[in-house]
Amino acid sequence: MLLRMNIVILSGAGLSAEQGLGTFRDTDGLWTRYPLEKVATPEGFAADPALVHDFYNARRANMRAAAPGPAHEALARLSRREGVTLVTQNVDDLLERAGAARVIHMHGELSRALCHACGARWDAPDVMAPDDPCPACARSATRPDVVWFGEIPYHMEEIEAALVAADLFVSIGTSGTVYPAAGFVELARMAGADSLELNLEASGGRFDEVREGPASRIVPAWVA
Ligand code: BJW
Numbered sequence: 001m002l003l004r005m006n007i008v009i010l011s012g013a014g015l016s017a018e019q020g021l022g023t024f025r026d027t028d029g030l031w032t033r034y035p036l037e038k039v040a041t042p043e044g045f046a047a048d049p050a051l052v053h054d055f056y057n058a059r060r061a062n063m064r065a066a067a068p069g070p071a072h073e074a075l076a077r078l079s080r081r082e083g084v085t086l087v088t089q090n091v092d093d094l095l096e097r098a099g100a101a102r103v104i105h106m107h108g109e110l111s112r113a114l115c116h117a118c119g120a121r122w123d124a125p126d127v128m129a130p131d132d133p134c135p136a137c138a139r140s141a142t143r144p145d146v147v148w149f150g151e152i153p154y155h156m157e158e159i160e161a162a163l164v165a166a167d168l169f170v171s172i173g174t175s176g177t178v179y180p181a182a183g184f185v186e187l188a189r190m191a192g193a194d195s196l197e198l199n200l201e202a203s204g205g206r207f208d209e210v211r212e213g214p215a216s217r218i219v220p221a222w223v224a
Contacts, residue, residue: 004083005167008159008193009075010184011088011095014173014200018216019066021059021092025175040148049130049143056144057127059091060110064126068098071172071219076100078223085162087155089174089181091146106153106181112145121145153180166193170222173215176203198222 013023022030038044039055068076076098079086086103088095091110095103108114113124113132120136124144132142147153163169169188176182185195185205197207198218211218 006083006085006162006165007078007168007170008085008087008162008166008184008188009078009170009172010174010181011075011086011090011172012174012181013090015071015075015088015215015219016066016069016090016092016094017173017200018071018214019069019094021062021066021090021094023173025177036149040146041150042148043150045143045148053128053130053144056110056146060124060126063092063094063110066092066094068094069216071215072098072100074220074223075172079103085159085166087159087162087181087184089178091144104155104159106147106155106159108144108146108154110144110146113142114145115139115141116143117141156180159184160187163188163193164191166191169193169195170198171196171203171205171207172198172219173200174203176205196222 017023024031034055039052045052072094075095078084079101086100087106088103089107091108093111111124112121114121115134117139118137120134122135128142131140133140134142163184166188169185189195195207197210200214201212202210
């Protein structure tokens with residue numbers, strides 16, 4: 001049945017939780033150990049760039065040590081079908097390493113660096129530091145290429161176009177608390193799409209159908 005549909009899939013931290021990459025708001029989530037205003041806002045970065053780089057260096061190391069799981073592999077297979085758009089809030093590269101055709105990273109990527117002076121982007125080394133020179137302009141203005149609170153998520157026009165053309169919107173492993181991603185289900189439904197949530201526990205969002213369980217089990221079962 002999925003064969004001829006336009007499907008938009010939005011994933012969140014729960015997709016990669018079983019690979020050892022932490023979620024944010026669960027009881028042992030990253031925000032319980034690192035205050036988000038210090039590590040995930042432009043103001044936090046301006047106040048203490050070394051702390052922010054340490055936070056992302058550790059997460060980059062964790063990501064590079066992790067391997068994609070069955071949910072990433074199932075989504076990668078599905079992404080090779082026409083009409084499937086994979087949008088992720090995750091900054092990890094596990095979908096790409098599972099072989100996904102294209103992944104839209106609306107909150108950026110841990111594996112990329114950004115110069116906030118000239119806007120250049122390049123592949124991030126394992127460890128970044130505040131005084132690293134930008135390869136394009138040589139200024140020491142490097143940061144992880146991720147989207148913090150108060151910044152505009154990437155690829156919004158493309159995502160909104162896919163949402164209004166969707167027959168089915170599927171949310172996987174996200175709490176639905178961070179906008180604009182939290183509003184995608186409403187946008188897709190208003191445009192006539194059916195909606196499905198796959199999550200360990202229902203987020204409480206407005207979905208036509210909810211399937212609960214770990215991503216490693218329920219995502220391959222849905223794709224099959
Ligand atoms: C499992 C599982 C398993 C566990 N299997 N499932 C008031 C109203 C509306 C908006 C605002 C407002 N005040 C401020 C705002 C804006 C703000 C916002 O939304 N704030 C809210 C907190 C209210 N948003 C922004 O600032 C955004 N920008 C913006 O709005 O710009 C304006 C604009 C938009 C569009 C066009 C033009 C202008 C930017 C938001 C950036 C978010 N950045 C972060 C950090 C990225 C870098 C990094 O990774 O460090 O993104 S914050 C963090 O939250 C990260 C995530 O992508 C994001 C979402 O988290 P996610 O993925 O949902 O994780 P959790 O932990 O919340 O949930 C995990 C889920 O997994 C749970 O449901 C579990 O059940 C499940 N799970 N194990 C399946 N094994």
